[in-house]
Amino acid sequence: MGEMKNINQTFYTDIREIIISARENAIRGVEYMRLMMYWRLGERIFIEEQRGQDRAAYGGYLIKNLAAKIEAEFGSGFSYTQLTRARKFYRLYPTVSKVHPQLNWSQYRQLISIDDDYKREYYELEATGNGWNGRELERQINSQLYERLLLSNDKESVLAVARKDCIPTKPAEIIKDPMFLEVLGLKREARYYEQDLESALITHLQEFLLELGNGFSFVARQRRILLEDDEFFADLVLYNRLLRCFAVIEIKTHKLTHEDLGQLQMYVNYYDRYEKLPDETPTIGILLCTAKNDLLAKITLPEDNTNILTSKYQLYLPSEEEFIEEIKEVIDLTEEHEENE
Incomplete structure (x- = not known):
């Protein structure tokens, strides 16, 4: 046989896309059928348990005995725990119309474990809208994303953005404080240099943009700004399609200082005056620091400031107890400042 001629690359690419698309659709189809199976199991169990006079006691008895029989035939996917989850689901x-087909059973297992209705809805909407997989959803829940947004917003505004009932108009509506940057994969060291953090952010850019907030895309790194004979470099420049503005990010491996805020304000002013288009909204500045003094930032910046944000970052997720203490500390400081005003 003679040598085969080279296959046309476009033709080969088309064939690959057909196969990959078919496989992905098949997987999604299987996942959706599995999701609907658990919903129907939950419906049937719920209807059956309504027949008992003491429904709570009868429900537990019903599922326990059903699991003992059905798990032996169909496996661990139908254990007492799974059937209890199906009923709760x-x-x-x-109603089936309330179930998002983009999400799978493993994601809904995480969602139904959340007792707060607002919190559950928020994560459901964000997972659907942002295409989070199960691991990303778990990470966002564990990193207390919802609680962090609530520190600077109320439930209604947080959910309104997630529901797409309104377009965010303020940076604080989508940018989290504090930020948890364990996704950077840095080893635990006594000290990091700013360029180390910057390089890690670029390497894990997709994860960092998700942690930062919704709607961000990358523009530039170490953006050179020349003011007559003086040269400056902004660490990161992003663009937010929801706010329709540039975002200049400065990374500091120390506690917030007024000099840091002045430097960032200069970069923001430059982008507003030389880069922003007339129909775009004002540039925002985000200062990532290891610790911050909210009162110092408030005194340093103009009283009507809405475009310079400071966010404390941590390279590793705190324990639940540490996080609760941190939230309490922020709330106490906020109340103290409000009383003094």
């Missing part, structure tokens, strides 16, 4: 989502 149906009770939280009593």
Whole structure:
């Protein structure tokens, strides 16, 4: 046989895309059928348990005995725990139209474990809208994303943005404080240099943009700004399609200082005056620091400031107890400042 001629690359690419697309659709189809199976199981169990006079006691008895029989035939996917989850799944989502087909059973297992209705809805909407997989959803729940947004917003505004009932108009509506940057994969060291953090952010850019907030895309790194004979470099420049503005990010490996705020304000002013288009909104500046003094920032910046934000970052997720203490500390400081005003 003679040598085969080279296959046309476009033709080969088309064939690959057909196969990959078919496989992905098949997987999504299987995941959706699995999701609907658990919803229907939950519905049937719920209907059956309504026949008992003491429904709570009868429900537990019913599922326990059902699991003992059905798990032996179909495996661990139908254990007492899974069937209990299926019942809860149906009770939280009593109509199929409320179930998002983009999400799978493992993601809904995480969602139904959240008792707060507002919090559950927020993560459900964000997972659907941003295409989070199960691991990313778990990370965002564990990193207390919802609670961090609530530190500078109320429930209604947080959910309004997630529901797309309104377009965010203020940076604080989408930017989190504090930020947890364990996604950078840095080893635990006594000290880091700013260029180390910057390089890690670029390497894990997709994860960092998700942690930063919704709608961000990369523009430039170490953006050179020349003011007559003086040369400056902004660490990162992003663009936010929701706010329709540039975002200049400065990274500091120390506690916030007024000099840092002045430097960032200069970069923001430069972008507003030389880069921003007339129909775009004012540039925002984000200062990432290891610790911050909210009162110092408030005194340094103009009283009507809305475009310079400071966010404390941590390279590793705190424990639940540490995070609760941190939230309490922020709330106490906020109340103290409000009383003094």
